[in-house]
Amino acid sequence: MTATQLDVPHVLSRPSGTPSVASASGQVALRALRKYVRTPSLIVMGIVQSALFLFCFRYVFGGAIHAGATSYVDFLVPSYVASIVLFTGGGIAVAVAEDKVQGFTDRLLSLPVPRYSLVFGRTLADSTTNVWSIATTAAFGFLFGFRLPGTWEQGLTALGLCVVYAVVFTVVFIVMGLFAPNAQAAQGMSLIAFIFAFISSAYVPATSMPGWLQPFSKYQPITPMVDAVRSLLSGSTSDVGLALAWSGLLLVICTPIAVLRYRRV
Amino acid sequence: MSAATLPAGVPLLEARGLTVRFGKVTALDGLELTAPPGQVLAILGPNGAGKTTFVRTIATLVRPTAGELLVRGHDVGRDAAGVRRDIGLAGQFAAVEPTMTGRENLEMTARLFGHGRSAARRAAAAVIEQLSLEEVADRRSGTYSGGQRRRLDLGASLVGGPRLLLLDEPTTGLDPVSRREVWDAVRGLAAAGTDILLTTHYLDEADELADQAVVIDHGRAIASGTVSELKAGIGRDVIEVAVADAARVGAAGQILYRVTGSSPRLDAGGRRLSAIAPAGPAALAAVIGCLEDAGVGVDEIGLRRPTLDEVFLTLTGDEATTPAEIGLVNGSPQ
Numbered sequence: 001m002t003a004t005q006l007d008v009p010h011v012l013s014r015p016s017g018t019p020s021v022a023s024a025s026g027q028v029a030l031r032a033l034r035k036y037v038r039t040p041s042l043i044v045m046g047i048v049q050s051a052l053f054l055f056c057f058r059y060v061f062g063g064a065i066h067a068g069a070t071s072y073v074d075f076l077v078p079s080y081v082a083s084i085v086l087f088t089g090g091g092i093a094v095a096v097a098e099d100k101v102q103g104f105t106d107r108l109l110s111l112p113v114p115r116y117s118l119v120f121g122r123t124l125a126d127s128t129t130n131v132w133s134i135a136t137t138a139a140f141g142f143l144f145g146f147r148l149p150g151t152w153e154q155g156l157t158a159l160g161l162c163v164v165y166a167v168v169f170t171v172v173f174i175v176m177g178l179f180a181p182n183a184q185a186a187q188g189m190s191l192i193a194f195i196f197a198f199i200s201s202a203y204v205p206a207t208s209m210p211g212w213l214q215p216f217s218k219y220q221p222i223t224p225m226v227d228a229v230r231s232l233l234s235g236s237t238s239d240v241g242l243a244l245a246w247s248g249l250l251l252v253i254c255t256p257i258a259v260l261r262y263r264r265v
Numbered sequence: 266m267s268a269a270t271l272p273a274g275v276p277l278l279e280a281r282g283l284t285v286r287f288g289k290v291t292a293l294d295g296l297e298l299t300a301p302p303g304q305v306l307a308i309l310g311p312n313g314a315g316k317t318t319f320v321r322t323i324a325t326l327v328r329p330t331a332g333e334l335l336v337r338g339h340d341v342g343r344d345a346a347g348v349r350r351d352i353g354l355a356g357q358f359a360a361v362e363p364t365m366t367g368r369e370n371l372e373m374t375a376r377l378f379g380h381g382r383s384a385a386r387r388a389a390a391a392v393i394e395q396l397s398l399e400e401v402a403d404r405r406s407g408t409y410s411g412g413q414r415r416r417l418d419l420g421a422s423l424v425g426g427p428r429l430l431l432l433d434e435p436t437t438g439l440d441p442v443s444r445r446e447v448w449d450a451v452r453g454l455a456a457a458g459t460d461i462l463l464t465t466h467y468l469d470e471a472d473e474l475a476d477q478a479v480v481i482d483h484g485r486a487i488a489s490g491t492v493s494e495l496k497a498g499i500g501r502d503v504i505e506v507a508v509a510d511a512a513r514v515g516a517a518g519q520i521l522y523r524v525t526g527s528s529p530r531l532d533a534g535g536r537r538l539s540a541i542a543p544a545g546p547a548a549l550a551a552v553i554g555c556l557e558d559a560g561v562g563v564d565e566i567g568l569r570r571p572t573l574d575e576v577f578l579t580l581t582g583d584e585a586t587t588p589a590e591i592g593l594v595n596g597s598p599q
Contacts, residue, residue, distance in 0.1 A: 012391055012426035015379030018350065027376045031362055038364035038405075103360035107421070110324040110354035110431075111377045112346060 021120065024113040028121025029128075032095070036129050042091065046129075050084055050137045057203055058144045065204050074149065077141035078233055079202040079226035082162050084137045085130050086197040086222070089173040090190030092126045096177025097186035105262070119258045123170050130166035134159070149234045158232040161243065165225060168247045169193075171254040178261040202226045221246035275338045277302040277429060277460055278323065282332035285318050285484075292318035294484035295332065300462075300477065302337075305455045307475035307492075308464040311581055315484040316464035317357065320433045323462070324354045337428060350379075353422030354431045359414040360421070363407030367398055367417050370406055371424050378425025385424070392420040395457075396450050412443025416450050423454070430454065432463040436470060448473055468577055482581045495576050502568045503575060504549055505539040509562035514538065517563075520555040524548050536564075541571065541579070 019027075036042055057076055067075035099105045108118055138159065148155045173190060180186035199213060200206070200222035209217055217223055221243075228243035276299050283296040293315045300306050308316050321327040323336055325345040333340065339347035361370045368389055375385035393402045396416045401409060406417055415435060422430060435451065436444040451474055455461055465471055471478050472492055479489040488495060504525065508517045514536060521529040521540040525548055529540035542548040549568045556563055571579075 012388060012423060013380075013384065014350075014426040015375075015381075015384065018346070018379045019377055024377055027373050031365065031373055034369070035362060035364045103356040103358040104362070106321075106324070106326055106356050107354060107360040107374070108377065109326055110349060110352060111374070111425070112349040112379060113377050 018112040019114075019117075021114045021117050024117035025120035025124060028108070028118060029125040032122060032125035033128060035095070036125070046088055046091070046133055047136050050087065050133055051140045053087065054080055054137065054140050054144060061203075066208075067205055073141075073145045074147065075205075075230075076203060077138075077144070077146035078158065078229045081134055081138050081141060081159075082165060082226045082229040083197050083200075083202045083222060084133055085166050085169040086193040088130065088133045089169050089193060090187055091129075092122075092170055092173035093177035093180060093186040093190045094183045095126075096122065096174050097180045097183045100178065101182050109262070115263055116259045118262045119171070119174065119255065122174055123167065126170040126174070127163075127167045130170060131163055134162050134166060151235075154233055154235050158229045161229055161232060161240070164244070164247055168250050171258055172250060174258050175254045175261065178258060196220055196222045200226060221250065272338075275302075276300060276335070277304075277306075277337060278462070279335040280319075280332070281334075283319075283322065283329055283334050284331040285315075285322055285327055286330045292484055293322065293329075296481070296484060296486055298479055298486050298489070300479075302460050304476040305451070305461045305463065305474050307471035307478040308462065308481055309466070309468065309471055309478055309577060310464075310481035311466060314481045314581075316466075316481055317433055318484075319481065320354075320356075320431050320462070320464055323348070323429075324352060324431055325349055350425075351428040352431055353425060353427030353429070355415075355418050355422040355433065355435060357433045357437060359418035361406045361414060361417050364405060366404055367402045367406050367409070367420075368393065370417060371420055374421040375424035380425070388424040388426070392423050395423075395453070396420045410443060411439050412446040415439060415443065415447050419447070419450055419454075423459075428460060430459050430461045432461065434464055434466070436465070436467065444470075468572070472572075480577065480580050488580050496570055496572075502542050502545045502548075503539050503571045504542045504552055505537065505565075505567055505569060506552070506556070506563060507537045507565040509564050511536050513561045516559055517556060517561050520552060520559060520561070524551045524555060539575075541575065542568070 054077075057080065058073055062072040062076065065072055105118070109115075173193075176189045176192075177186045180189050197203075199209070199217050200220060201217065202222060206214060206217045206223060224239045224242040225246060228239040231238040231240060278298060278300040280296045280298040283293050283298075284291070285293040296315070296319065308319060310316050318327060322329060322334055322341060325341050325348050328342060333342075335341075336348045337351050339351065341348050361367075362373075365373070371389035371392055372385045375388040376382070380388055393399055396419065398413065398416060398420065401413055406414060409417065419430075419432070419435070422432075432451065436447050439447065448470070451461060451463070455474070461474075463470075463474065475492055477490070478492050478495055479486050480495070481487070504521065506517055506521065508514050514531065518529045518531070518538055521538055525540045525542040525544070527541045527543075529538045531538055544551075546568060549566070553566060556566075
């Protein structure tokens with residue numbers, strides 16, 4: 001590379017105003033989505049991971065788990081799809097922590113963008129990738145032998161509730177990423193989600209756990225959330241109210257934390 | 266940038282008692298600084314002196330714990346939005362998205378500065394031309410060389426037509442060729458009329474680029490002025506001796522110390538010694554005489570002005586020179 005030629009001074013125009021929340025959030029989301037779709041390993045690993053876990057539950061552990069009247073695959077797949085975000089969400093926390101450490105968040109904060117567009121944009125992008133993992137995981141569920149107990153409409157309603165969870169947990173993982181000092185720590189912190197996923201009624205009936213563990217399983221958010229998805233599939237609304245209440249509570253707590261935390265990264 | 270002129274009398278930067286604490290750590294400790302517009306200002310200081318905190322405070326990423334900082338008349342605390350509209354930040358790490366092309370990165374940042382779609386496209390194209398990135402503009406920035414990535418990052422901070430460009434250690438971690446590339450780019454921007462503040466601990470960088478320099482240590486400005494004023498401010502000449510036989514470097518060093526009273530520094534090659542000489546030419550004559558008497562062969566000997574490195578070490582190091590002694594105090598370069 002030869003010496004840079006800079007003989008002609010340019011006059012760069014100044015924007016007449018500051019970007020709107022929608023425009024800034026859109027740019028933040030577009031960049032996060034581009035990063036996702038242009039990093040094949042992220043997509044491939046996401047699919048492989050969710051398929052592999054499902055395979056192991058269905059064919060390896062499944063034979064030893066008794067789910068009462070329903071077959072294990074029909075017990076497992078709805079709650080597995082509903083909780084898949086807890087497994088893939090680590091990637092969100094890692095991405096948020098990387099942006100913070102590598103200066104991208106600083107760049108955004110030094111620009112005249114509305115502060116909450118950082119959270120909105122990130123949530124928009126990561127919810128989209130989460131919906132993608134929900135869809136691919138559901139497809140694997142059918143491939144591994146799951147059949148809808150009710151109508152297609154009921155199936156779609158249940159899927160809609162899974163999408164609500166995708167948005168909720170996106171914000172939860174954004175908060176984790178913002179508090180993690182680096183990407184490795186973010187990865188570690190996101191393992192907390194595994195505890196909630198495993199000690200719930202998602203993969204085994206809660207009644208099969210020892211008595212001292214059952215209260216945790218019963219009163220933590222994941223159990224009503226996955227139970228609500230099972231209910232909707234068979235046309236019931238049992239647990240749906242509680243699941244939505246937990247979703248609302250998590251959003252109401254985590255969104256302001258994320259917005260405020262982004263200000264002082 | 267013709268529209269960038271400030272009303273008369275409004276300084277580019279004005280820090281009064283600027284203090285930033287992170288818990289128990291005091292990063293800026295009552296910094297006083299006034300910088301006029303129309304220049305490249307270098308903030309010099311050792312690692313941990315508070316340079317990056319100062320830049321982050323200007324960029325509204327850190328709020329002052331106490332004191333005041335005005336950027337082109339906007340208070341960073343009360344009018345952060347006004348400050349953000351005026352600045353462009355290129356931090357220590359190139360904050361560009363590696364999976365996006367150079368052009369996509371620039372257009373995105375232009376939109377985030379507030380440009381509409383077509384204005385963003387024009388701004389990106391102008392910056393690509395200005396920084397000579399045409400050849401790589403449509404390649405993913407992850408494939409760029411270090412220097413190209415830094416220039417792209419520089420470009421991203423420019424697409425909103427900032428009045429003040431903040432460069433935090435713009436060449437740290439770059440190879441010499443890439444450093445030159447970035448220097449050329451910064452010089453070009455300065456020539457085009459952008460006010461620039463850069464931090465560096467490379468003194469040659471300040472020497473190359475800056476009109477004015479402020480030396481920060483322990484969160485305070487300990488000296489300021491033009492680069493040549495800083496060099497003159499040390500008020501002393503330096504005697505430099507290149508010894509013919511590396512084995513005699515110790516003997517030469519003792520002579521230098523005896524005559525000048527200051528500890529000589531040895532360069533990396535192991536044969537070149539330099540010492541600050543308060544007495545100037547008289548000391549040089551004495552050194553030459555002593556070297557001859559001792560039979561120490563010399564390739565080269567001479568008296569020169571101190572380098573910025575030496576000024577810097579004198580100001581921040583443990584050599585007992587206070588700012589008052591060299592006639593430079595906190596505050597304005599005048």
